[in-house]
Structures are given as C-alpha cells and as structure tokens.
Amino acid sequence: MTIMIDLKNVSYRYPVSDDFVLKNISFSIEKGKFSAIVGNNGSGKTTLCNTIRGFVPHFYKGDLDGEVIIDQTKMADYQLGQLGEKVGYVFQNPFIQVSGVKDNVFEEVAYGLENLGVPVEEIKIRVEEVLKLVKIEHLRDKNPFELSGGQRQRVALASIIVMDPEILVIDEPTSQLDPIGTEQIFDIIRLMKERGKTIILVEHKMDLIAEYADDLLVMHEGELVMQGPVREVFADPEFEKYQIQYPHVTEIALQLQKLGTALSFIPIRDEELAKALNRTGVAIHD
Amino acid sequence: MKQNFLLQLHPLTKFYFSLFILVAVLIVPGYIFSFAVFPILVLIAILAGVTKEFLSIVLKALLSVLVIVFIMQMFFYPGDEVLWKAGIFSITQEGLDYGLLLTSRILAIGAVFILFFRMTEVRDFVKSLEDKGLPPMGAYVVLSTLQIIPEMRRQANTIMEAQKTRGVETEGSLFVRAKAFIPTLTPLILSSIASTEERAITLESRAFSAPVKKTSLHQLTKNSADRILPIVYVVILVGLLVWRFFL
Numbered sequence: 068m069t070i071m072i073d074l075k076n077v078s079y080r081y082p083v084s085d086d087f088v089l090k091n092i093s094f095s096i097e098k099g100k101f102s103a104i105v106g107n108n109g110s111g112k113t114t115l116c117n118t119i120r121g122f123v124p125h126f127y128k129g130d131l132d133g134e135v136i137i138d139q140t141k142m143a144d145y146q147l148g149q150l151g152e153k154v155g156y157v158f159q160n161p162f163i164q165v166s167g168v169k170d171n172v173f174e175e176v177a178y179g180l181e182n183l184g185v186p187v188e189e190i191k192i193r194v195e196e197v198l199k200l201v202k203i204e205h206l207r208d209k210n211p212f213e214l215s216g217g218q219r220q221r222v223a224l225a226s227i228i229v230m231d232p233e234i235l236v237i238d239e240p241t242s243q244l245d246p247i248g249t250e251q252i253f254d255i256i257r258l259m260k261e262r263g264k265t266i267i268l269v270e271h272k273m274d275l276i277a278e279y280a281d282d283l284l285v286m287h288e289g290e291l292v293m294q295g296p297v298r299e300v301f302a303d304p305e306f307e308k309y310q311i312q313y314p315h316v317t318e319i320a321l322q323l324q325k326l327g328t329a330l331s332f333i334p335i336r337d338e339e340l341a342k343a344l345n346r347t348g349v350a351i352h353d
Numbered sequence: 354m355k356q357n358f359l360l361q362l363h364p365l366t367k368f369y370f371s372l373f374i375l376v377a378v379l380i381v382p383g384y385i386f387s388f389a390v391f392p393i394l395v396l397i398a399i400l401a402g403v404t405k406e407f408l409s410i411v412l413k414a415l416l417s418v419l420v421i422v423f424i425m426q427m428f429f430y431p432g433d434e435v436l437w438k439a440g441i442f443s444i445t446q447e448g449l450d451y452g453l454l455l456t457s458r459i460l461a462i463g464a465v466f467i468l469f470f471r472m473t474e475v476r477d478f479v480k481s482l483e484d485k486g487l488p489p490m491g492a493y494v495v496l497s498t499l500q501i502i503p504e505m506r507r508q509a510n511t512i513m514e515a516q517k518t519r520g521v522e523t524e525g526s527l528f529v530r531a532k533a534f535i536p537t538l539t540p541l542i543l544s545s546i547a548s549t550e551e552r553a554i555t556l557e558s559r560a561f562s563a564p565v566k567k568t569s570l571h572q573l574t575k576n577s578a579d580r581i582l583p584i585v586y587v588v589i590l591v592g593l594l595v596w597r598f599f600l
Contacts, residue, residue, distance in 0.1 A: 122554060151560025158558070163551040166559060167504075168496040170476075177570050179558075184565035187572070212504055226559065 106286030155232035216243035387457035426452030
C-alpha cells in the first residue's frame with residue numbers, strides 16, 4: 068500500500084503564540100484508508116487538519132518543525148494553489164464556506180471546477196452528479212446565503228467532493244445536521260472511500276466512527292496519544308484516561324464488565340453486543 | 354418572455370456607448386447638444402423598459418448637484434456682461450453660459466452612466482472585463498462586495514439584537530440611538546475583518562489560486578449589433594472631430 072499522508076515529528080506554533088498547538092506528531096496514513104481524529108475541544112484537531120491541507124505553513128505562518136509529506140512530496144515543495152486538487156478540505160463552520168460571488172447553489176458548487184479550468188460541459192455533468200449524491204438537487208436555484216446551517220453544510224461538502232480530490236479532510240461535517248442528515252453524510256463519506264479516496268474525518272459522534280472508520284487517531288492537548296484500528300483503540304483501557312466519549316454500546320459493555328459480566332470482546336457497534344455477551348440467539352431490537 | 358433587444362446587447366457595447374456619449378459631449382461645443390442628449394437617453398430607457406428606475410436615480414443623484422453647480426457658476430463665474438445685480442451678488446452672461454454648459458455636460462455624462470448600470474447586470478459587466486483581461490482577483494473583489502453588503506446588513510441586525518438582549522438601548526431619541534451605534538459598529542467591523550481570513554481560506558479550498566486558466570459557466574455572447582455598433586461610435590466620433598477642428 069502506498070502511504071498518502073506522512074507526518075514526522077511535526078510541531079506547530081501559531082504566530083505570536085507561546086504554546087505549541089501540535090506537539091511532536093508522527094503518523095502515516097495509507098491510500099484509501101478512512102481515519103477519524105477524535106479529541107476534546109482545543110486538542111489541536113483542526114490545526115492538524117490545516118497542516119494536512121497545507122494551510123499550515125502556506126497560509127498561517129508561525130513555527131512548523133518536522134516534515135509533512137503528502138503523496139510522496141514534501142509540503143514545502145507544494146504551492147498552495149496546487150494542493151486544491153489534491154486535498155479537499157471541508158471546514159467546521161458552514162457559514163463561512165460560501166464563495167460570495169455566486170447567486171445560486173449550482174454555480175456555487177461549480178465554482179471550484181471553474182477555478183480548476185475544467186471545460187464547461189464537464190462541469191455541468193459533474194455538478195449534476197454531486198447534487199444528486201449529496202441530495203441537494205432541490206436547492207440548486209437558491210442563494211447560498213439564504214440556506215440553513217444544515218443545508219450549507221451539505222453544499223460545502225458537495226463543493227469540495229465535486230473537485231474529486233484524492234484526499235478528503237472533513238472537519239465535523241455533521242454539527243448542524245439531524246440524525247438522518249448525519250447518516251446520509253456518512254453514507255456519502257463511505258461512498259468516497261469505496262472510490263478509493265483517503266479520508267480524514269474529525270467527528271464527535273463515536274457511534275458513527277465505530278461503524279464507518281478504519282483507524283482512529285486520538286488527540287490530547289496537542290499530542291497524538293493513541294492511534295490504531297478503531298476497535299483496538301476503543302478496547303484499550305488507556306482511552307478512558309482522555310475523557311472522550313465511547314460509542315454508547317461500548318460504554319454499556321464496559322459498565323457491565325465492571326459489574327462482573329463476562330464479555331468475550333468489547334463491542335463497538337450496536338449489533339455486536341449480544342455476541343459479546345455470548346447470547347447470539349437473542350433477537351436485537353434497534 | 355422575450356428578452357429586450359437593448360438589454361441583450363453585450364455589456365461592453367453598452368459601456369462603449371457611455372464612453373461615446375462622454376467624448377461626444379466634450380467635443381461638441383455649447384450646451385444645446387449636451388441637453389439634447391438627455392431626451393435620447395430617456396428614449397433608450399423607455400425602449401429598454403427601465404424608465405422608472407432610471408429617472409428616479411437621475412433625480413436623486415444628479416438634480417441637487419446640477420442645481421448647486423448651476424447657481425455657483427451663475428453667480429461667481431467672472432464676466433463683464435452683467436445681467437442682474439443685488440449687493441455683492443451679480444449674474445453675468447458668461448456665468449450663465451458656463452453654468453449651462455457645465456450642467457448640461459454633467460447631466461449627459463452622469464445620466465448615460467446611470468443608464469448603463471440600469472441596463473447592465475454588474476456580474477455581466479465584470480465578466481466582460483474579465484474576458485478582456487481583468488485579473489480574476491479584481492473581478493472577485495467587485496463581485497463579492499456586491500454580495501457581502503446585504504450579508505453585512507444581516508449581521509448588523511443580529512449584533513443589534515444581541516446588544517439589545519444585553520440591555521443596550523437601541524430605540525428612542527436620536528441621542529440614544531447614536532449611543533447604541535458604537536456597541537453595534539465595533540463588533541461588526543471587527544468580525545468583518547476576522548472573516549476575511551476565513552474567506553481567503555474558503556477560496557483557497559476551492560482552488561482559487563490553482564495555476565491553470567479558469568473556465569466559466571457564465572458566458573457572454575456577441576451578436577452582429579455588438580460588432581457593428583462600436584464601429585458606428587468611432588465613425589461618428591471621428592466625424593465630430595473633423596467637423597470641429599477642420600471645417
């Protein structure tokens with residue numbers, strides 16, 4: 068497997084700040100993997116995303132130590148403009164992710180492709196496809212400034228995936244969405260994974276991470292404290308130390324274990340609970 | 354609905370028309386020609402179906418300027434032929450002529466540009482300039498300003514409401530409202546400055562600075578009138594110049 072994202076001893080401090088926001092972070096992510104970054108507020112997740120996208124150090128100055136390598140090329144050798152096609156980044160705040168020069172959602176989504184110089188005919192086909200995929204066809208003629216938070220979040224996601232980048236960095240894409248909308252977004256992310264994209268997701272909804280992600284990176288106060296396959300990280304007793312939420316079923320299972328119930332393994336998805344309790348015959352109600 | 358022929362013209366054709374009027378008014382001496390331009394513009398506005406907005410903006414924007422300029426010139430332009438005198442004020446023939454000349458030109462030039470912007474969508478005009486070689490950065494600045502003004506107004510209202518819930522008086526006498534202005538304005542300006550950074554990043558994430566030539570969904574077409582009219586303007590202007598200086 069080729070390594071898509073490779074960080075070696077990366078530390079970063081914002082300009083005019085005394086403290087390092089990222090401290091000595093090293094990890095590598097293979098092509099086609101879906102990794103989730105979890106951690107409490109202020110643990111450096113968004114800054115890490117900015118680093119992978121190249122906004123650190125190309126946009127935000129400050130001190131960056133260590134090496135960031137994206138697709139075999141050092142970050143310092145990229146120009147910011149070249150990265151647009153390579154790494155797509157959907158931000159946390161959906162209210163700012165509007166280009167501000169387009170009158171309707173269709174053109175808003177097309178904006179990135181226009182900037183990449185894609186021929187007009189192809190733009191139309193690709194935008195149609197993405198609008199359908201993200202289920203925002205009904206919004207196509209609306210003004211992007213007049214959308215609700217959840218609608219903007221979908222438009223923002225659509226505007227990035229339409230550009231078809233190899234790496235997708237997605238920072239809390241479902242903060243404004245209801246449970247159904249959230250599931251839909253995760254379905255889209257899974258589809259992107261099936262298309263071979265390398266995905267990095269920041270998210271607080273652990274149940275969904277347990278269901279969809281391959282690997283988990285745990286951030287705590289600027290350090291990368293744990294990393295590995297999702298199941299192993301959740302099962303590791305160290306995880307509890309960082310006071311990050313477990314998937315609900317894992318939390319229940321751990322409680323049961325504390326009370327003396329024997330478990331054959333730590334379940335992370337709802338449907339695994341019965342099996343972990345060695346009661347495979349019991350029907351499960353959702 | 355069939356689009357109006359005049360509105361369908363290429364933005365640059367309309368823009369060249371404005372420049373044509375501007376130059377013609379400056380070439381032709383006397384105020385009669387310049388005043389004659391205005392009825393023509395009104396006629397164009399009627400044909401394009403924008404009469405109401407056109408006249409109301411001309412009234413609001415130009416009338417007061419014209420009156421002031423005219424009065425100033427009439428009283429204070431130096432001249433010998435005194436028509437009327439009261440104390441230190443006097444009206445001279447030269448002042449009257451010059452006042453009429455100046456106001457006629459301001460009226461013609463001002464009105465033609467107001468008409469231009471009534472008949473042309475700014476995004477079309479910017480697009481046509483982009484086709485002519487305006488850098489995308491410049492085009493972005495113009496277009497985003499248009500969209501951001503209503504957005505800022507919305508934000509100002511939000512801040513106003515927020516300050517109200519914190520007990521800042523925003524209604525009442527002029528003085529009270531003026532006092533409420535500062536706690537509203539400061540966050541508005543600061544947040545606007547802060548959001549430029551976010552906007553820059555948003556643009557960057559849409560590959561704004563990608564090192565390729567951009568394409569555009571928005572295309573402008575030129576028809577035969579768009580090719581002929583600019584030539585007509587030039588011919589008329591050359592004719593006017595010849596008439597003015599050689600005959």
